[in-house]
Every structure is written in C-alpha cells, then in structure tokens.
Amino acid sequence: MEDLTPKQLLSVPCPTCGVDAGSRCLLRSGAPRAEPHVDRKLSAADVVDRKKERREHGRRLSTSTPGTCLCAPASAIQAQERLANKVRV
Secondary structure, three states: OOOHHHHHHOOOOOOOOOOOOOOOHHHHHHHHOOOOOOHHHHHHHHHHHHHHHHHHHHHHHHOOHHHHOOOOHHHHHHHHHHHHHHHHH
C-alpha cells in the first residue's frame, strides 16, 4: 500500500466506526482517533488504485488502434472488426 494523503484517507467512509467520508474516525468513547482505522486505510487504497487503473486504461485506449484494448470483451472486438469489414466492402 502506497502512502496516502490525509485527504485520500478521509475520502471514503469508515467501515469500522461508521463515520461518513470527510470525517475523522472515532474511538469507542466518541473522541476522534489520532489516525484512521486500518480498514478505512485499505478501502481508501483500493479506491485510489481503481482510479489509477481507470486513468491508465484511458491512456491505453487513446494511444491504441480501435479494437486492440486487451481489457475489451472479445465480442466487442469482433463487432468492431465486422463493422470495419462492412465499410471496406
């Protein structure tokens, strides 16, 4: 897990104590915790990773030729090939 900024850590709700996104985690006594719960850190890291993957996926799509994205379903690629063949004929 990479180092996350405080803003990234607070961008997700905490599954342990139930506070909303943007609020600090709480102790059982109701006082704010010094740092977020581990589960919240893991959730935030997952969100950051997913956003990073989406950005990288977008770059791959914009730099590749149509139908060559490895993450596109085979049926979508086949549909594009059929469409390309109709245009050529």
